Amino acid sequence: MGLLSKKDAKLITDPLADNNPITIQVLGICSALAITADLKASIVMSIAVLFVLGLGNVVISLMRNIIPSKIRIIVQLIVVATLVIIVDIILKAFAYELSKTLSVFVGLIITNCIIMGRFEAFALANGPWKSFLDGIGNSLGYGVILVIVGFFRELLGSGTLLGIKVLGDPIEKTGVYAFGYENNGFMLLAPMALITLGIIIWVQRARNTSLIEN
Amino acid sequence: MAINTDKNSYTVLFATGMVIIVGALLAFMASSFKEKITENKRIEKQQNILYAMGVNENDETSVEFVSKSIVGKEFTKYIVKQYVVTGNEVVEDANAYLIDIKKEAAAAKDSNYTRRLPLFVGEKDNATFYIVPVRGKGLWDAVWGYVAIDTQLVIQGVYFDHAGETPGLGSNIKERFFMDDFKGEHFMDGDTFKGVAVAKGNADPKNNRKTDFAVDAIAGATITGDGISAMLKKDLQLYVPYLKTLKQ
Numbered sequence: 001m002g003l004l005s006k007k008d009a010k011l012i013t014d015p016l017a018d019n020n021p022i023t024i025q026v027l028g029i030c031s032a033l034a035i036t037a038d039l040k041a042s043i044v045m046s047i048a049v050l051f052v053l054g055l056g057n058v059v060i061s062l063m064r065n066i067i068p069s070k071i072r073i074i075v076q077l078i079v080v081a082t083l084v085i086i087v088d089i090i091l092k093a094f095a096y097e098l099s100k101t102l103s104v105f106v107g108l109i110i111t112n113c114i115i116m117g118r119f120e121a122f123a124l125a126n127g128p129w130k131s132f133l134d135g136i137g138n139s140l141g142y143g144v145i146l147v148i149v150g151f152f153r154e155l156l157g158s159g160t161l162l163g164i165k166v167l168g169d170p171i172e173k174t175g176v177y178a179f180g181y182e183n184n185g186f187m188l189l190a191p192m193a194l195i196t197l198g199i200i201i202w203v204q205r206a207r208n209t210s211l212i213e214n
Numbered sequence: 215m216a217i218n219t220d221k222n223s224y225t226v227l228f229a230t231g232m233v234i235i236v237g238a239l240l241a242f243m244a245s246s247f248k249e250k251i252t253e254n255k256r257i258e259k260q261q262n263i264l265y266a267m268g269v270n271e272n273d274e275t276s277v278e279f280v281s282k283s284i285v286g287k288e289f290t291k292y293i294v295k296q297y298v299v300t301g302n303e304v305v306e307d308a309n310a311y312l313i314d315i316k317k318e319a320a321a322a323k324d325s326n327y328t329r330r331l332p333l334f335v336g337e338k339d340n341a342t343f344y345i346v347p348v349r350g351k352g353l354w355d356a357v358w359g360y361v362a363i364d365t366q367l368v369i370q371g372v373y374f375d376h377a378g379e380t381p382g383l384g385s386n387i388k389e390r391f392f393m394d395d396f397k398g399e400h401f402m403d404g405d406t407f408k409g410v411a412v413a414k415g416n417a418d419p420k421n422n423r424k425t426d427f428a429v430d431a432i433a434g435a436t437i438t439g440d441g442i443s444a445m446l447k448k449d450l451q452l453y454v455p456y457l458k459t460l461k462q
Contacts, residue, residue: 037382037434045381068225075232082236086243093247096254104378104385154382157433163275171419188383188434 004133011133015141021114022145023201024211028114032146033193035108039162042150046143048105050136051087053115056080057135060123067124076119081110114142149196157187257282259311260289265373266360267292267336267343275390293345295335299456301328310334315349315449316356331452336362343370344460346453350445353437354378357387357445361396367457368424369410372396374442384438395421395429401446403427407454409447412439 004012021027035041059079060067067075088106091099109115118138123131154160159167159177168175170183186192205211218224261279264270269292271278280288296310310332322329336343342365349358355377362371374387386392399421401410413428414436421429431439 035381037380041381041385066219066228068219068228070220070225071229074229078232078236082240085240089243089247089251092254093250096258100375104376104381107378150382185433 008130008133011130012137012140015134015137016144017141017204018208018211020141020145020204021117021138022142022197023204025117027117028112028142029197031108031112032142032149032197033190035105036146036150036153036193037157037188038154038160039147039150042146043143044101045105045108046139046146048102048109049112049114049142050139052080052083052109053118053135053139054132055135056083056115057118057123057131058128059083060119061126061128061131064124072124073116073120076116077110080115080119084109114138145197145200148200149193152196153187153193156184157192159183256312257285260285262373262375263311263334263336263345263347263360264288264292266345266362266371267338268362268371269336269338272390277388277390277393292336292338293334294337297333297335299331299333299453304456307332315347315358319349329452331456333453333456341370344453344457346450348445348449350441350448352376352379352387352441353384353435354380357438357441359442359445361446361450363457365460367400367402367460369396369399369401376438379438380435383432384435386432386435387438387442392429392432398424399427399429400425401427401450402454405458407451409443409450411443411447413443414439 015021019025022029022032031045035045056079060076063075063079084106088099088103091102118135122134126134151161154162155166159165159170165175167181168177170177184192219228261282264285265277265279269280269288271280279285293311296307297304298307298310298313311334313330313332315332318329318331321327332347334345336345343362344364345360345362347358347360349356351357357374357376357379359372359374361369364370372393374393376385376387379385379387396410399410401408403425408427411428412431414431416426416428416430418426418428419430
């Protein structure tokens with residue numbers, strides 16, 4: 001990372017592992033459980049959050065000195081909602097099919113607590129460039145977990161990855177299904193997403209014991 | 215420049231200013247793109263109707279509409295007639311597909327109002343399709359679709375869409391594996407209307423039984439599936455008196 005100073009690079013790399021927004025800060029759990037039943041939805045959501053958080057952090061950071069602290073949460077909410085709606089209108093006008101894919105995510109992005117969390121914890125106290133990097137880093141960290149959870153849920157729940165039948169056909173009984181393997185429908189439901197997430201948190205803390213709180 | 219952002223007067227001023235700016239910005243955006251968005255929606259309707267009667271560019275597993283550039287031409291080619299059914303009266307109307315069935319359904323709550331029902335007649339490879347728009351409620355938001363029926367009142371194709379069903383679960387109603395199950399499915403038992411239920415425990419994953427009035431549900435999408443069942447029951451039934459006249 002020749003472009004970035006060591007401190008700036010840390011803003012991007014930290015949230016990927018040791019300060020992950022989902023597994024360490026425990027933000028954005030709701031969407032991590034709701035939309036990870038397949039890998040494609042996880043990827044789309046990650047990209048959308050990357051965009052909104054990167055841009056939103058910059059906007060909030062630029063406004064940080066004029067926002068009245070009493071109503072700062074509402075102001076943050078308005079900024080993120082406005083950004084998302086503007087993007088939605090532009091997509092509807094110029095990339096209608098893409099907007100159809102994204103429309104179900106709009107509500108989930110506005111209410112994603114990672115976005116509010118980063119506005120509140122970082123953008124309000126730092127300059128636009130740092131805030132931008134923080135936004136990118138955190139949404140990547142969020143995306144990594146979403147993709148991991150989505151990967152296991154789609155593989156074990158539906159036997160597919162990105163819609164491709166990687167384990168064979170459950171109806172025709174080919175591939176592993178020929179040996180009596182069955183898809184675990186439970187993986188498609190939210191409780192198993194929480195358990196998958198729990199396992200990720202467990203593995204991460206087992207490998208790096210300094211993350212364990214007393 | 216240090217501003218005292220804690221003062222009440224500043225807070226009120228800031229809030230007012232922000233509301234005006236954001237409101238104006240959004241109103242401006244919405245109105246300046248309105249025409250384009252309406253046009254996109256009109257094209258989408260045509261694509262959806264054609265999709266239901268089997269005019270699409272699907273390969274093995276994908277859902278592909280006819281492309282935007284030719285959809286207007288294809289629509290006039292395949293959709294030979296459009297009707298508006300109002301009670302016992304049936305009139306031709308070349309813009310029947312633009313009728314907002316959500317508004318019609320709302321207006322029909324008034325018992326003096328006779329609902330206008332749009333119906334599209336498609337012809338492809340010497341087969342005639344009657345395409346019926348349907349609309350209902352899913353888990354989070356509206357679900358809707360188009361059902362293509364042949365002269366024997368057997369479903370020949372469907373297209374479903376939704377406003378906000380859960381990605382990866384309820385949103386799968388617009389996937390091939392779900393929509394294709396409806397092909398060949400019966401919704402009339404002789405003269406009695408049965409509808410098509412999205413059923414759990416149907417134990418018919420390949421959908422071999424075409425006269426059981428049920429297709430396999432999607433795991434994890436019970437409420438969305440129930441919404442589809444209810445939508446088909448409610449809206450298809452409206453057309454039954456007219457469709458029966460075709461069968462004779």
